[in-house]
Amino acid sequence: MPRARANGIDIExxxxxxxxDPPILLVTGLGxxxxxxxxxxxxxxxxxxFHVIRxxxxxxxxxTHLDGAGPPDMGAALAGNPKPAYRLDDMAADSVGLLDAxxxxxAHIVGASMGGFIAQLIAINHAEHTLSLTSIMSGPSWREGVPPTPEGSAVLLARPASSPEESIELSMWGRSELVGSGDPFDEAVERAKAERAVRRAYYPVGAGRQLVAILAADDRLERxxxxxxxxxxxxxxxxxxxxIENGRRVAAAVPxxxxxxxxxxxxxxxxxxxxRVIDAIVETAAKASPVQPGAAWLC
Known part of the structure; x- marks a missing residue:
């Protein structure tokens, strides 16, 4: 896969x-x-x-892995005193830097979970780069939002994996806890996804630093x-x-x-x-001002 230099880091x-075609930027979630x-x-x-970029x-x-930042201080973060190595605003700037590169x-910005937080910040901080915004399973903040259920908190705060093999099992358990009743857990499919992810990259400490950035983020409701x-x-x-109340707050806030x-x-x-999701994204994108094709580039 190609890599671009953006905002001082390398982005795969x-x-x-x-x-x-009009570009869509897909922003991923925690870890x-x-x-x-x-x-x-x-x-x-x-x-x-659409020209789809993930x-x-x-x-x-x-x-880029921010090894020099050291391990996250989760104790301080969970006690209400997060000390982030970077902020979600920096991750939004990374995304815009990739577009620039x-x-x-x-672009049409689509983000899921933490990616929804980042997508909102792209629209807030970089409006000139945002054609439309789609925020999926996200909210206007973590600290001021409706908290996870006990089951959700258990997944979020689970001890990081200590090996690739443990990472696969942890992912399997987490996925089984987070799916809804309309979608029976498919163990074979989810195991294949987890194994593919671990083969590609295994870096659990990075997710910890991202989580601290989430916990340190300001409420975005007024913005x-x-x-x-x-x-x-x-x-x-x-x-x-x-x-879902978190998503409803976002929808109620944005005109x-x-x-x-x-x-x-x-x-x-x-x-x-x-x-339904793709139809809705397409319909939302159609409401945006037309974008002129950018410079040609190879990928």
Whole structure:
């Protein structure tokens, strides 16, 4: 996969579709790699005439690992005194830096979970680079939001894996806890995904630093009220990690935002909801001002 230099770090990315089509930037969640955005999902988006770009956030996958920052102080963070090595605003700047490196002036921004936090900050801090915003299973803040259920908290605060093998089992357990009742847990499929992720990159300490950045983030609610881009909020009604009330707060804050609530969906983006999700993203993107094709680039 190609790599770009952006905001002082190296970002691993992958693009699908025709570069002359309107770009969509997919932003991943906590500790997740770009392959978390399913290959088929990306292909279906590209099939709707979009240039789809997914990438590894800093401290995840094959992008720059911030080893010099040292291990995160989770005790201080959970006690209400987070000491982040970087902020979500920095991760938003990474995303915009990637667009700049690719010669893309503006994109439709789609983020899931922590990626939704980052996507919101891209729209807030870098409005000129944002054609539309889609925030999936996210909220306006962590500290001021509706907290996870006990089951969700157990997944979020689980002890980091000490080996690749343990990482696979931890991922399997976490996925089984987070799926909704509409999507039975498929052990074979989820194990294959977990094994693929570990083969590609194993770096649990990075997820810890990302979590501290989440815990240190300011509430975005008032700044969301000032957004003037087409906005879509997608949330499952059985999300135990980021309960749906958080998504509803985002939708209520952003002027003319659309809220898509998906029955039986947990903290996940299961294949059965892809048609509705992709249709909604396409409809939201259609409300944006047209973008002129950027400079040609190779991937």
């Amino acid at each position: 990315y992958e693009a699908t579709g025709n570069p002359i 997740a790699q770009l392959i978390t955005w399913d290959d088929d999902f990306c292909a279906q988006l590209a099939g709707r005439a 990438f590894d956030n800093r401290d995840a996958g094959l992008s 690719l010669g893309i002036d503006a 969301l009220r000032a957004l003037r881009v087409p906005t879509l909020v997608i949330h499952g009604d059985e999300d135990v990690l980021v309960p 003319e935002a659309r809220m898509l609530e998906l029955e039986g969906m947990g903290h996940d983006l299961p294949r059965r909801v892809w048609p």
